[in-house]
Amino acid sequence: MKKKIALGVAGALALIVIVLMLLPGPSRKGLPEQAYIFHNANVITVDAKNPRAEAVAVAGGKIVFVGSSKDALALALPGAKKIDLKGKTVIPGFNDNHAHTLAAGNFYLQPLLWGKTCEEIAAVVKAEAAKKKPGELVLGNSWDYDKCPKPDKALLDAAAPDNPVFLMQYSGHAAWANSKKLKDLGIDRNTPDPKGGQIVRNEKGEPTGVLRDEAMGSSAYGDFLKALLSDERHRAIIDKALQLYRENGITSVQDNTWEPFTNRLLYRYDFAGTLTTRFDCWAQGDSVLHTLFNWFAKFDDPWVTRGPVKYFSDGAFSTRTGWLTAPYADEPGNYGSPRYTPEELTKIIMDAAATKTRLAFHAIGDRAITEVLNAIEKAQEKYPWTKDLRMRIEHVQIMKPADIERMKRLGVVACVQPFAACNPEKDVKLLGQARARTAYPYKSMLAAGVPVAIGSDAPAEVDFQPLLNIYYAVTRKTKDGAVGPLNAAECLTPEEALYCYTMGSAYAQFMENEKGSLTKGKLADLVVLSKDLTRVAPNEIKGIEVLATVTGGRIVYDKGALQ
Template structure:
């Protein structure tokens, strides 16, 4: 029997809870077998394959707990509108790209955000058609809950005009948006889809991400898209993919982990489709849209709990969260063991103290996106525009969720915000609302171990670097390592090694993010 080889890393900084001064790590096969100092390491493993870290920082690899792989990867060939600073910028980018679209193809674009544009003016369909001619265009808003669609796309997808959320001149929302997106996804060739998915997974690995949670569903990308991605996720040279299917059913598609992800209870604040208890500040006649009621939520929870399947829901608005909690209450009257399944809530942006306490009791996982606060928080951000200052300041209450014992798993919702895990950790620490941020160690844990726990891997070691843990880690070039106490008072930083706290890269606002040198998944290098 061939024994697995042992690799010895020395001369670095190993992030491990057992030894803040560790400089060396030994890996045999897929498993970490030893962590300590360089001298003992060389004595214990004289025949190991030796790799000098040259001062690099080694830490558990990241998990991105909410992504949309194909939509993200398509931007490598489509149009990234996140940099557009006005309606005219948006049209200029689409006009230039439309010239290169083959006959019968669809131009995929994403990322426009009128909340920062002059007058918040959105291009009309007439302007869009003047810019792109007979090219079919699907251009989703930054939150991916509404889209600009061209006349050529509508001609090929007439059901869009007949659906709720149709607009004769502006963006489509609700069911009309879902229909337009389904057509755009359906028009992709198999080669286009594979290129997009491979580009996405390669970028994830390059960011130190070893595993992603794909949140798909009938309105997102379809079963064939998810099946293709799950197949790619089994390749040893690519990150792991955990699949979630957002549909009320007990039929679990092959290879899928849970029935949740983007199972919509409501929409998004930017598109004014998140379900609110009080009207939108900038649209007093609207309280958004709720897609599921308490009875439907309860039925899904009962069915999934009985089948031992993890359920989940997309929820942003406070009225939607109230409906979810009412659904949980109904479900608990009908079946035991609800909390044991660790059902998930995606985004979970508007939660008050009583709701947070209830969520902790229910054992739910909060799959949250810290870069939402960085993008839309603050005195003049989109949250304040839509909700007013008081409600906006209560968004994304990470500290309260963590203090109550809610399991947090960080993600990007890519392409809504980019896969930049260190920036997400920084955003969670330096929250725009004082008191809502969490400590660097807690934020880092939510983006590493938290992602594994969210998908049911809770053996106490996966997502950490300790002997016996899977050898899933990333190697980083960093400017500075600092130690910080493990509480919410993030201003109390210390570079004193006597603190005996494992050091992390500096998360100061003016510090450069670490650069990923390598990403390793269960002993196999997926990025170098």
């Protein structure tokens, strides 16, 4: 059965390659070069040399002026449209440091299981199965253990006896399947755990239906492959993601693209003039997709750029697969699941350093972070230029204090997602009270001089909205504000969080001289907000509205503020 699945995936990938080879090259369509003067505004520039202003002028896709309204209106800018913002706040466009765009678009086209009990999830599955023919796959996403602590295949078997069911857990590092789907995957009580994965079993040794990390096999990619082979569906998914990005002020995304088909679609959108968010497209290391990406991906700086190569060193907190130095508080003896041995990590990073290849390492737990830093340190000893590559560690959810200083010394960028800190009670359950207080050390890293960038990990954390994300970075409380913070000393100020979301993320992708602040000569990417996030109470930040988004000097979203 596993061979059939592997052959099916390989066949689909081969078909994608053929399609890519046959696609005609795009021809760029000229866009009207409308100039704008946004004046009478409260401009937060995120530029230390000129932190506040009243006006911003843009032309030809670049910022041509930042300063007073009087001087802006006196500019000799032929044909410029003057827009009075009536005191509204303007900031640089948000640059999401870590997203999965294809998954995010697909996410909002599937049943959302977040916050539902096991029984409620079964009811959703039953309703979805009723819409499908026998044998058709039922999909869903974002269930979690808080509300559904004991997911079991028996519940899904009863809800959908004639259909395979595959439900992604919210972190993306686990799935819940029914018996039909387990059979499709070739998994039974005799199937060993794969390297870097776990088949969760009951006390009798029977699979419960929960699969963690590599145990999910190729099934997690199956739905995406179908999307890639359907141009209509592929475009619908990307269009949905682009809509959400521009409505929330996201002008740049550093994307776990991994396969060349989505990259090529974004490239075609760029040349057609319909791409409304800039993309830094990443390859996935240790995968056949990496080779395909290198062969067929296309780029057009500064709209579609080549990003780092992504590797996983461990799993996630919620699935208890993040690699820890001490065991999980609620699962004694479980230290998580490393994807590679320390020796394998060293080889991967040594090989990358030798060829001056940038890497982004997913590392949740403190042991994973330590081992990645150990490997980077060894590479830097042999290849001194490794520091200049700005190697990245993604997520950085808990780490040893000594490793913070090492990150600074090695020039490693911490790419964090404050959405992960939205549930303090869960962190206490997983890590224990004392250890949970040390998680998400954002302030400590900034204070030590570690470069910090902020993003969402959409759709892994369910929410993705930048202003809600900043609320979590500033308060470290639950969304309703009822619980937290566990450690107020690690809360960022609104100014720090905004910097990390703009200049910090630009630095992470080597583009701090092109974007990240409202500075003359930089790309004209900006957002209009209903309020100043630095001058409201922290609990109000999440309620601030995005009124307009401008990317490359084009108004790509307007809620009426620019009329």
